[in-house]
Structure formats: structure tokens, C-alpha cells
Amino acid sequence: MTTTNKNIENIIETNMMGYASYVLLDRCLPSIEDGMKPVHRRILYSMYLQKAFNLTKSANVAGQIMAIHPHGSTYSTMVGMVQKDRHSIPLLVGKGNFGMYTSRDLMPAADRYSEVKLSDIAIDMMKNFDKNVVDFVDNYDGTIKIPEVLPVKFPAVLVYAPSGIGVGFSSSILPFNLAELCDGITNYLRTGEKTILVPDFATGGYIVKDEAVFQRINEEGFGTVRIRGKAEIVGNKILIKEIPYSTTREAIIDKVVALNKSKKLQEVTNIKDLTGLRGMCISITARKNTNMDELLEKLYKFTPLESTVSANMNMLVDGLPKVLGVWQTIDRWLVWRRESISRGLTYDIQKMTDKLHVLRGLEKVLVNIDKAIDVIRHSPEESIDFNLQAEFGIDEFQAKEVSNMKLRNINESYITKKIKDIDQLEQTIELYKEILKDESKLNELVIKGLEETKESFSVDRRSEIIELTQVKPVKLVEEVQDYNVTLHLTKEGYAYKFKGDQEPMLKPGDKVIKVFETTNKAEVLIFGSDRVAHKVEVKDIDDTRVTSLGTYLPNMIRDKKIDIVSYSVLDKKHKILVAVYSNNRIAKINLEAYEGSRKILKNSYCLKQDLVDLITLQEDTKLKIVTDKSKLTVHTKDFNLTNGRNATGVYASPARILKKVEVA
CATH class of the missing domain: 3.30.1360.40 (Gyrase A; domain 2)
Known part of the structure; x- marks a missing residue:
């Protein structure tokens, strides 16, 4: 056993370089020739071998692909090849739930629940394998030959938007309309x-x-x-x-x-x-x-x-x-496409040349058919081909073709029909040879393939091109002009917003029940007899002219028939809402309890007690209380501040009924 000492840095560098090279060249980047990454190419070719031209279980297909793709299940890749909102012209056709490219959460069904087959354009991409138009290489274990690239007739790399990430490299190719x-x-x-x-x-x-x-x-x-x-x-x-x-x-x-x-x-x-x-x-x-x-x-x-x-x-x-x-990309693809066509023409020329050679042998036999029959009849089996060569001056290949003919076909009529193709074959071979020498003629064959593809598979453009000449600048929240205002709020629901010290012109029979010094960025709380409070932004209330009747607030909220009992205001300086109830209780509520994005607040004051008044304060102060027996003064600092909007409060006096409260 031999031991070799190596630095760990060299081992890591060598292995990493090998891995990076493998990922880039055999995993993540598409080839310019057919636009496929190896996994897509292997899926298509495996399905071609399976003759998956009709729907079959995706699990069956995925299992067979493992023979040429050793990196685990390819089902997730197949899903992307099926999705119609990922590709305008999908390479695979699916039945069942394959998810959606435009959805993050809609997952595809498992491969045992869906079916898949090759699309028409995918089948067209794999024509002419038998004409040696592309090279074949070994699969990972050398048991199957697979195409190095597919013989596509259009630059698929510019249609199917392949993308990938490798070691130090990434790829994102945009899709273009096939037509x-x-x-x-x-x-x-x-x-x-x-x-x-x-x-x-x-x-x-x-x-x-x-x-x-x-x-x-x-x-x-x-x-x-x-x-x-x-x-x-x-x-x-x-x-x-x-x-x-x-x-x-x-x-x-x-x-x-x-x-x-x-x-x-x-x-x-x-x-x-x-x-x-x-x-x-x-x-x-x-x-x-x-x-x-x-x-x-x-x-x-x-x-x-x-x-x-x-x-x-x-x-x-x-x-x-x-x-x-x-x-x-197109220029480089055209070089490959012309080469692919040339390989196909070369294959056809060879096949036609072989056929022409046979026909020339038949032409010589036609001179004396009876002699040919006689040679075949009287020659030992192992000498038939040799004797035919000697008698008619043909080679071994031609002699084998004659000796293998059915007896019924060794007649003048049949052979005459066959050798009529000689002139046509000679002309076709010469034509193909001329095409191989002339790039412009090769280009016409490229164009023919493009036109066939367009005619059979193209779809209308889906992304419309627009011009944005004038785009109005917008903001998420419009800048609200802030300034001091005086709000006069009435029993019947009218709001008068003044920038200065003015008196509103009231509707006959109406009266002002609350006045607030606030700002244009504040919110008004409108309390109804059903204990529901509605919010209206002050900025949405029009500035009131001297002769105006103000803004009718019920039109700005959901409850048009609200029975208004009181108002308050949410701004930076008002802090406290004092709820006064007839049963002699007072609740001191933090106005922050009414803040938030909700425009309708249920249980905005206590449900179980009859409301006398709601008083909005900037800070703690003295209140004058009128009861059924006496008048007295209390200070709000003696009450605990609560965040519960429907708090019952505490007793304010020993009297039984509280009739009126006002700021001292």
C-alpha cells in the first residue's frame, strides 16, 4: 500500500475546480445548439425512446429517465416543461395538476397522480436522429447512447428562457416570440x-x-x-x-x-x-x-x-x-445548423450512392436475366455470388443484392422499373453535392426549416409593447396640509371647520354640542346612541365658508341614520375622554384606545349605563358635577386612567343621579 502526502489546500482547490467545471458544463448552462440544459435534453430523449406520444403516468416517465440522468427525480423539471404560463409553447403536455408558474403557493400534484406526453414541437425537435445529424455520446454508465444535442430547426435557446446558477456563473436568457x-x-x-x-x-x-x-x-x-x-x-x-x-x-x-x-x-x-x-x-x-x-x-x-x-x-x-x-447567438447557431443540415445531406448522398450502385448492378443483369437465373439455379450456394460477379462483371455487394432477390422479382418488368430511378438519383446526388458547396443554398434549407416550424407551432405575441410618455407621479399617502383649525360639531351631524375664530351659521333647530381646537391631520370621533363610534378624518371635511351650512358627517360614514350623542377628537394634544353616566359613575379613558386603522369602533363606551356626556380633555382638570341633590367639584386626577373603552368607571359622588358635568 502506497501513502501519498498532499496539502489539504491543494485537495480542496483541485476538487472544487473539478466540481465547478462539472456543474457549469453538465448541469446549469444551456447549449447554444438546442437551447437545452442536460436535464431537459435527457427528459425529452428518454420520453422519445419510451415512445411517450400518448399520455402516460409521470411516475413511469420519471423512473425511466433515471437510466440516463443520475441526479435524482426529474419530476420538478418536467412540471416546468408542462406549465403553460411558463412557456408559450410547452415542450411537454400534461394532464392533472401541474401547479402554476405564476403562483407561489399552488403546488403540483405528485407524479403518481399526473400524466404527461411529448408535445408536437418536442417530437419535431427529435427528427432525423437516424441521419447522423448530431453526435451521440455514452450515458453516465456507458450502457446507452444519448444525443449530445437535439437536432432542432430553430434557435430554441431564444424561445424557452433557460436559466441556471453555477459556481461563479449564472444564466438568464429571455424568451422571444417564435414567429x-x-x-x-x-x-x-x-x-x-x-x-x-x-x-x-x-x-x-x-x-x-x-x-x-x-x-x-x-x-x-x-x-x-x-x-x-x-x-x-x-x-x-x-x-x-x-x-x-x-x-x-x-x-x-x-x-x-x-x-x-x-x-x-x-x-x-x-x-x-x-x-x-x-x-x-x-x-x-x-x-x-x-x-x-x-x-x-x-x-x-x-x-x-x-x-x-x-x-x-x-x-x-x-x-x-x-x-x-x-x-x-443566432450567428453561432446558424453555423451549427448549417453543419447539421450538411451532415444530413452527406448521409442522404451516401444512402443514394449505395442505392445507385445496386441499381447499376441490376442494369447489367437486365441484359440477360435468363442467364442470371441459370447461374443462381446451377451454382452451389457458397459460389452463387462469385459466379454472378464473374458472369456480369459486378462486385460482391451488387451480386448479393441480386442473389437475395425474390424469384418473382427477377424479371424484366420489375428490374426495368427499378433502374428508371438511376437518372433521378444521379441528379439528386449532384444537387445535394452542389448544396453542400454553396452556403446560400444551405441557408435556404435553414429557412425552410424555420418556415415549417413557424407554420406548425408559432403562437401570437402575448406581451404587448407600450410606450409610457407621461406617467403621473403618485405617492402612497398624499401629503396632507397641516394647519390649526376650529371644529364646531352639531347635534344634527354638521361639521364647521374654520382656520380662524368664526361662528357657524347653523341650520334652524340645530345646535353646537362640541367645539375643538385641533389640526387638519386630526380625526373626529362620532359617537352614536348604539355605542358605536365612527371616525372621519378632518382633512376630508371641507373648510367652511361664512355662508355655508358646513359638512354633513353622516354622508361620510357607513351609518347614514346615526343618532349622534357626542363627539371627540384624536390628535396630538387631546389625551383624555371622560365618560359621564347617569348612575353617578365616571370613566376616565385614554384616547389612545380609539386610535388605529379601524374606522368603526363598537363598544365605544359602556353598554350597561346611560350616557350623560363625553368630555374631551388635554390634561387632568376640575369638573363641576350637578346631581339630583347637589353641586360639587371633582378633579380627574383622582380617577384612574383606563384603556378600556367600555369601562364602567367609578362613583363620582354620593348622590343617586348625575345630571350634568362641565369643565370647572
Whole structure:
């Protein structure tokens, strides 16, 4: 036994380099030729060998793939190849629940519950294996030959958006529309003109036009595309039908909910995911009188409804990672595609040459068929081929073809029909040889393949390109102008907001029951006889003109028929609400108990006692109390401050009935 001493640093470096190389070259990066990462290629070829042209259990397929892919179950990869919102033209067709690319939480069913088969375009990608158009290599244990790449007729690397992360490298290739890609390459081969190709995503949405970004992606393979979801406004609802490729429905919903809870998007009252068999739909309901266009802009600006997708077009070129622009990719792919076509033509030429050689032998036999029959009849079995060669001047291959013919076919009529193909074969062979020497003719065959692919498999563009010329600037919470105001609040529910010291012009029969010195950013609490308090923001109350009757508050709350018993105010200087009850109890409540995002507060004062008054204070002070027997003065500092809105309070005097309380 031999022992070798090595430094641990060298062992780690050597092993890490080997691992990194393996991951990059055999796991995470797609090949420029067929646009596939090894796992996708192995899935397709394994299903091709299994003849998975009809639906079969996904578990069966995944198990068979293990023969050529040793890295565990490939089912999660198969799921992505089935999803219609991930690829505009999926490589696999599935039956059952395969989840959704646009959903974070909707998981696919287990492989034993779903079925899968090759799509038509995947089958088309694997034609002509028998013509030696691509090389075959050993699988991981040398038991099966598998294709090094698939013989695709279009640059699939630019259609299927492969992405991956390796050691020190990453790849993110954007998808393009198949029809536009085929048309662009066809035009390029015929005119030399390179058009600007714009990505097209299976999720649809709007791509914001940016010529500089599109140009950079086409030329360098880098760039960030801005995508907006597609939404429509119906009344006070926004219905989102398509979302950006880089996000999920749950991410959008979670962000809207978070902004709403933090009071930054207060226009929204409800959001639901209504996605179903009829397609995607996120419904967002807004408050009445909301500017819906402005709300939609807020959703674009502050939620993933507008997102970005970055291109880093890193792929394997000649076996090494390389970042290429769209047209660099097309140029390199065209070199490979012409080579693939040439290999197929070379194979066909050889087959036709072999056939022509046989026919020339039959042509010589036709001169004397009877002699050929006589030779075969009277020669020993082992000498038949030799005697035919000697008699007709043909070689061994031609002699074997004659001797193996059925007796019924050794006749002038049959042989004459066969040798009629000689001229056609000679012309075809010469034509193919000319094509092999002429790049322009090879290009026409490339174009033919592109046109066939476009005709059979292309779909309409899903991502609409839009121009944003004027975008209205929006803020999550509008800046509220703050200034001191005096609020006069009446029994019938009118509010008068003045910047100075003015007296309101009241409606006949109405009277002011509360006056507050506060600010425009405060909130008014409106207490009803049902113990429910409603909040109204002071900023939403119009500044009152001298001749105005003020703002009618019931129109600003849900309960239009509220029986108002009192008011209070939430601002920075008012701290205490004193609830006075007829049973001689007084509750000293912290006004912070009424703060928060809720606009309706039940149990806003004690349910079991009859209310006399609610007094709002900035700090502790003396109160004058009138009872059924006497008048006395108390100080609020003698009462404990509570955070319970419906607190019963403590007795304020020995009298039985408390009739009136006012600040001393």
C-alpha cells in the first residue's frame, strides 16, 4: 500500500475546480445548439425512446429517465416543461395538476397522480436522429447512447428562457416570440438586415418600450426589461388579468395587504384571487369616489404589478460559458445548423450512392436475366455470388443484392422499373453535392426549416409593447396640509371647520354640542346612541365658508341614520375622554384606545349605563358635577386612567343621579 502526502489546500482547490467545471458544463448552462440544459435534453430523449406520444403516468416517465440522468427525480423539471404560463409553447403536455408558474403557493400534484406526453414541437425537435445529424455520446454508465444535442430547426435557446446558477456563473436568457424569431432570421439570411427582437413572455402583460435596452440585449446579451401587469378598471374595482413574468399572484396580493395595513394604501378595501379555469384574475376593490386611474398607478409603482426581468445570456458555446447577444447567438447557431443540415445531406448522398450502385448492378443483369437465373439455379450456394460477379462483371455487394432477390422479382418488368430511378438519383446526388458547396443554398434549407416550424407551432405575441410618455407621479399617502383649525360639531351631524375664530351659521333647530381646537391631520370621533363610534378624518371635511351650512358627517360614514350623542377628537394634544353616566359613575379613558386603522369602533363606551356626556380633555382638570341633590367639584386626577373603552368607571359622588358635568 502506497501513502501519498498532499496539502489539504491543494485537495480542496483541485476538487472544487473539478466540481465547478462539472456543474457549469453538465448541469446549469444551456447549449447554444438546442437551447437545452442536460436535464431537459435527457427528459425529452428518454420520453422519445419510451415512445411517450400518448399520455402516460409521470411516475413511469420519471423512473425511466433515471437510466440516463443520475441526479435524482426529474419530476420538478418536467412540471416546468408542462406549465403553460411558463412557456408559450410547452415542450411537454400534461394532464392533472401541474401547479402554476405564476403562483407561489399552488403546488403540483405528485407524479403518481399526473400524466404527461411529448408535445408536437418536442417530437419535431427529435427528427432525423437516424441521419447522423448530431453526435451521440455514452450515458453516465456507458450502457446507452444519448444525443449530445437535439437536432432542432430553430434557435430554441431564444424561445424557452433557460436559466441556471453555477459556481461563479449564472444564466438568464429571455424568451422571444417564435414567429418573430423565425421571420427575423429569414429576413437576415436573405437581406443581411438584423432587426431588433423584443422578448415575449408567456405571462403576457405590457413591456415598457425602451429602445436602448432592447438594442443592448440584441447586441450584448445584457439588459433589464420593465414589465407591467395587464389590468382593467370596472367601476370601483381593478381586475388584474396578466402579471409580470418575474412575480407571482401571492407576491402582489401580499404587498397590497401590507401597504393597506400600514395605512399607506388606504383606498383599497378588499383584494381577492379569483384565478380559476377561466384564467387569471386578481380583484381589487377600492373605496367609493377613489381616483381609480391614480390607484392603478400606485399599484404599478409600489407593488410587483410592475417588475423587471434582467437578461444575462450566458450559454455553452463550443463547450465553454460565453455571454452572447441575440444576434451573436443566432450567428453561432446558424453555423451549427448549417453543419447539421450538411451532415444530413452527406448521409442522404451516401444512402443514394449505395442505392445507385445496386441499381447499376441490376442494369447489367437486365441484359440477360435468363442467364442470371441459370447461374443462381446451377451454382452451389457458397459460389452463387462469385459466379454472378464473374458472369456480369459486378462486385460482391451488387451480386448479393441480386442473389437475395425474390424469384418473382427477377424479371424484366420489375428490374426495368427499378433502374428508371438511376437518372433521378444521379441528379439528386449532384444537387445535394452542389448544396453542400454553396452556403446560400444551405441557408435556404435553414429557412425552410424555420418556415415549417413557424407554420406548425408559432403562437401570437402575448406581451404587448407600450410606450409610457407621461406617467403621473403618485405617492402612497398624499401629503396632507397641516394647519390649526376650529371644529364646531352639531347635534344634527354638521361639521364647521374654520382656520380662524368664526361662528357657524347653523341650520334652524340645530345646535353646537362640541367645539375643538385641533389640526387638519386630526380625526373626529362620532359617537352614536348604539355605542358605536365612527371616525372621519378632518382633512376630508371641507373648510367652511361664512355662508355655508358646513359638512354633513353622516354622508361620510357607513351609518347614514346615526343618532349622534357626542363627539371627540384624536390628535396630538387631546389625551383624555371622560365618560359621564347617569348612575353617578365616571370613566376616565385614554384616547389612545380609539386610535388605529379601524374606522368603526363598537363598544365605544359602556353598554350597561346611560350616557350623560363625553368630555374631551388635554390634561387632568376640575369638573363641576350637578346631581339630583347637589353641586360639587371633582378633579380627574383622582380617577384612574383606563384603556378600556367600555369601562364602567367609578362613583363620582354620593348622590343617586348625575345630571350634568362641565369643565370647572
